[in-house]
Amino acid sequence: MSExxxxxxxxxxxxxxxxxxATTDLADQVGLSATPCARRLKRLEDDGYIRGYRAVLDPKRVGCGLQAFINIRLGDHAEKTVAAFxxxxxxRQDVVAVYAITGSSDFLxxxxxxxxxxxxxxxxRTLLRMPGIRDTQSSIVLSVLKAETAVPLA
Structure with a gap:
């Protein structure tokens, strides 16, 4: 992977x-001609810096009016239990992010x-019947003050 x-x-x-x-507009903004810009863009994609392109939707407008974060603690950490969980x-399509975390919970x-x-x-009917769950704690989102998808770059 290149620097x-x-x-x-x-x-x-x-x-x-x-x-x-457009690649030509991107090239103009970074001070390159279109061909070198396109080559750099391809390299960034091939090297995995860019994982994809997608539209960012408004959850409420598409029928997802409620969001929650749920802390989950497993009863045991056997490989089979964790893998099944x-x-x-x-x-699950309604689970939009899963994080393995440190602290009093195992997953968020x-x-x-x-x-x-x-x-x-x-x-x-679903979560509490999944394999290995010991307990959960849910926090319902009241309002979203900031929800960036951009990665902070130096």
Missing amino acids: LDSIDLKMLRILQREGRI QSALLR IHVMAADLDALSEFTT
Whole structure:
């Protein structure tokens, strides 16, 4: 994997704000001609710095009016238990992020649901029946003050 120079970093900053920017416009903004800019962009993609391009949706507008973060503690950490739990979580579309964490919990998950009834259904009929769960603690999001997807670059 190659090192990032100042032009690469500038390209990444621009792409995080404006993923659909035309290569020619990107080239203009970073001070390159289109062909070298396109080569750099391809290298950034091939080297894994850019994992993909996607639209950022408004959760409420698409029917996910409730978000929650749920701390999960497993009853044991046997490889089979952890693997079964992780596999069950990763299949869930309403679980939009899963983090293995330190502290009093083992995992933190971010769930998006239509409403409180849907979250309750997920928690009682799905989450609490997943393998290995000892206990959970849910925090419902009241409002989103900041939700950046951009990675802070030096």
